[in-house]
Amino acid sequence: xxxxxxxxxxxxxxxxxxxxxxxxxxxxxxxxxxxxxxxxxxxxxxxxxxxxxxxxxxxxxxxxxxxxxxxxxxxxxxxxxxxxxxxxxxxxxxxxxxxxxxxxxxxxxxxxxxxxxxxxxxxxxxxxxxxxxxxxxxxxxxxxxxxxxxxxxxxxxxxxxxxxxxxxxxxxxxxxxxxx
Numbered sequence: 280x281x282x283x284x285x286x287x288x289x290x291x292x293x294x295x296x297x298x299x300x301x302x303x304x305x306x307x308x309x310x311x312x313x314x315x316x317x318x319x320x321x322x323x324x325x326x327x328x329x330x331x332x333x334x335x336x337x338x339x340x341x342x343x344x345x346x347x348x349x350x351x352x353x354x355x356x357x358x359x360x361x362x363x364x365x366x367x368x369x370x371x372x373x374x375x376x377x378x379x380x381x382x383x384x385x386x387x388x389x390x391x392x393x394x395x396x397x398x399x400x401x402x403x404x405x406x407x408x409x410x411x412x413x414x415x416x417x418x419x420x421x422x423x424x425x426x427x428x429x430x431x432x433x434x435x436x437x438x439x440x441x442x443x444x445x446x447x448x449x450x451x452x453x454x455x456x457x458x459x
Contacts (some may be wrong), residue, residue, distance in 0.1 A: 320458075347380050348448030355381045358456075363406070366414035368392040369431045373418055386412065389431035390450065393418075396430040403434050407455045415442070417451040 282350050316390050347355070355365045355377065367386035368374050374387035388403070398406070415438045442453040 305359075338419075347377055347450070351377075351450055351452075352381050352449035354447045354452065355383055357384075358413065361411040362456075363409070363411040364413070366416050367403070367412050367434075367455075368416040369418045369435065373416070377416065385416075388434055393431040394429065399430060400433045400437060403436070412454065412455050415453040415455055417444070417453070445455050 331418060357367045359381075363384065364386040364451050365381060365383035366374075366377060367388055368377065369388045370393040371387040371391045374385040377383075378385040387424075390400065403412075415435075418440075419436070438455070442455060442457075443450050444453055446452070
């Protein structure tokens with residue numbers, strides 16, 4: 280039974296090798312080999328896959344990653360070639376849904392759950408000033424504040440203070456392109 284794309288060949292249900300996004304394990308949905316029990320990709324950089332991807336929905340499902348609306352996807356794709364990141368949002372789970380659905384680079388501020396100090400506010404401001412990030416997507420947890428506060432919260436507060444909020448497909452977004 281095959282591994283996931285980029286996830287290596289074979290594996291054990293403990294997730295030591297193989298792996299597939301969205302909780303699909305092994306060669307078919309619900310298989311028992313080649314995947315992480317959490318659904319996160321694990322294992323080596325090469326591999327082949329004979330599994331089929333489920334259709335519909337977009338990027339939702341990866342640890343409850345967001346599935347964006349068609350309006351939001353259209354906004355992300357507009358002029359996306361002009362930016363390093365189509366968007367930035369707090370936490371890798373949030374970023375994963377947008378990135379998987381759009382096929383575009385989305386910056387996960389604060390790492391996995393938004394509590395890592397990366398990027399710094401200074402770095403983020405420089406990237407915005409240089410025109411490298413098009414949108415900031417506010418998270419649904421009170422203006423994007425992370426559990427530990429810190430850097431993700433500072434970035435969110437800075438964006439809220441310097442850019443105008445707009446609702447796209449029911450999601451609050453900030454167009455960062457006007458800061459040059």
